[in-house]
Amino acid sequence: MRADPSGAVLPQIQEAAQRYSENARHKLAGLIYEAGPQGLPFARWMQAALYDPRTGYYAGAPLKFGDTTAAAGSALQGDFVTAPELTPWFGRALARQISPILTHLNTPHILEFGAGSGALAEHILQALLPDFPELQYFILDISPDLTQRQKQRLAPFGDRVQWLHSLPTGFTGCIIANEVLDAMPVTLFEWGEDGHVYELHVINKAVNKTDDASTETDSQANQDPAAVSHFDFLRVPANALLDQAVRARMPALPGYRSEINLQGESWVAGLGQWLDRGVALLIDYGFPAGEYYHPQRSQGTLMCHLLHHAHSQVLHFPGIQDITAHVDFTAMADAALAADLEVLGYTSQARFLLNCGLLQMLSDLDPTDTVRYTREIGPVQKLLSEAEMGELFKVLAVGKNVDMDLDGFATGDRRHRL
Template sequence: MSTLPQPSADAREHSAHLREVIQEHIIAAGGSLPFWKFMELALYAPGLGYYSAGAHKFGRAGDFITAPERSPLFAACVATAVAPALRQAGKGAVFLELGGGSGAFAEECLLALQAQDMLPARYAILEPSADLRQRQRERLQARLSPELLARVEWLDGPLAEPWNGVLFANEVIDALPASRFALRAGTVLEEHVALDGEGRFARTDKPADALLAAAVDHLQRRLPAPLPDGYRSEVLVQLPYWMQAVAGGLRDGALLFIDYGHARDEYYQPERDDGTLRAFRRHHVDNDVFAWPGLQDITASVDFTAVAEACVGAGFEFSGYCSQASFLLGNGLQTHLQAAEAQAADDIARHNLRQQVKHLTLPSEMGERFQAIGFQRGVELDAAFLLGDLSHRL
């Protein structure tokens, strides 16, 4: 049983409202929804979903802390990694960030790129949440110079017109609505969400459609051994289409993704027979993804082999794949730490900086659980992956 305190009365009312909305969708659909649709509503239902409503998600007061909130050194290393690609992309280069979070990454990345004399002509943030967009805007208005702020814009959708530059996403792919599948007697089934006799959410399995069945068959054919009967997990059926959509009109440029996950062989291990799905609330992991719709993040680990397939399929060349620790260390983490320590006010501030580095790089923290993967077309991102190459695992 969870030891987390109960949400406030207002939060419980909010969650109950979203629960009713999802129940109505289930009834209207004939008694069940594919899990991916449940996840989409729980996270993104307008005004009610976890990422659409007004509660704090990021930082110590929220439900989880991402790398940009951990330390400004994270964004400084990403800026170092992508600076050559921005230079090669030319005078009108765009930096496109998917999902701007609290705005911490945009702030520190722009400052780091300014220090390297490699500012993009435009810094675009594709943020579907109106609430998060407003918080990002307020943060950047308060902390950036007018010169830097003038380069920032918010998008309602991908850049459709031709553009050159860099697309970056940190902890975005894990929040894409995932399909859940089960294997039974050689048949692929799709996990749905139905209602039990008391109106509570419950799992049920239905025959998979052709698209999901093909996706599961594709991944199974590339595993060293067949998955066992009764195996259940996730797959991002829509990932190739999503990737082509978010890249939009990108001609010459680089793609960089950092997230938690595994290469395919490690993701679909026989013993991981219920997948990687979980919820986050108040810095605690909860396996009950039905518990508090709208109040908890729902996430699944990333299959980085699928990311590689999707990006290469979209016409990009593979640049590299490594752990977050290797990526940061290979892109100037020690140099950025020394520079920050030289500017620190006192020993306490210097100690805090070193603690931040530990959080970002230790295997027991974010260093190994998170990985970085990159792709390029007409520019070079290869040098960002010179340390700790893991491409043999993909």
């Protein structure tokens, strides 16, 4: 184990993972070298660290999602656990919102982005197929590794599940994006003492080792991509687009560092171009803008997940750790409205699941069967608890050409806070 400067204790990395990470470092060092002395914008660095087809985190073989079927007391597998891996009740509750949407639209089509292990698709299909025998479930995932795992898991459903390689030109149905926006590359910015906005780029500080000592320079690595890579941040004056975007979100706070998910906003706006009629359910952890850019959140929300350890060292362990940022749901709602989409609801995950009847479904369990009851109820408590996933995670629904009320937002709708 090793300590992260933020205080987190980081796990011991296995040799194979270290080799994979070194390959990722070499790839990133090359990109920095090609970018020149000012380095690589962090959004491009994050894109490569996560999605490069040979060295990116989502292209690699190591298990990413926790194995919730592991025996009690055994070591946790993967890097993190998402709600669908935690319990099938998440997908079952979500299906109770999807069902009336499909009925209203008179279509059996669902499209999931970033389907992870395929667990959510499996649970939704199991819940909906009895009422929608013609159900077609489409998946668009840019990770070849995860796509292969999805195909293995969902093989029993045959051709009811289809994988897309690009965005559809038109779609009518229900769209699901669970923990997708948080994994999109973000632009990292910082307010300077001079009141100017700066973008953070990544540079390579190479260590030149000799027999007697090692010396560190700021420019060597940007000249030699094969040098030992030690990544660091460099402030660069923000371009006009970023400067305008930052100033529209918050006042000048010298030393304040945070992120803007311009790619996520673009993705949401893109829904307005190819969604003909339907509802998109966007589920992720995050806040409205007023909380996201709160003065006390002065170091932003970037975090990493490595073997179930959360830490803040985003430039460490490229290729073998997940990198995420919380979602600014105000920005996503604004992007939807600008694309002629309607914001249909916004609330906490706990309130959404309760509105969908999660507790009523659980009432069918036999409390006298204590072993099964405990096994089923424990993970659900994590979904609903304000101290865990219940409040941190939010659900934002946007739609087009839809005239219906969504059960998931029947109470506790927070659109007025966006």
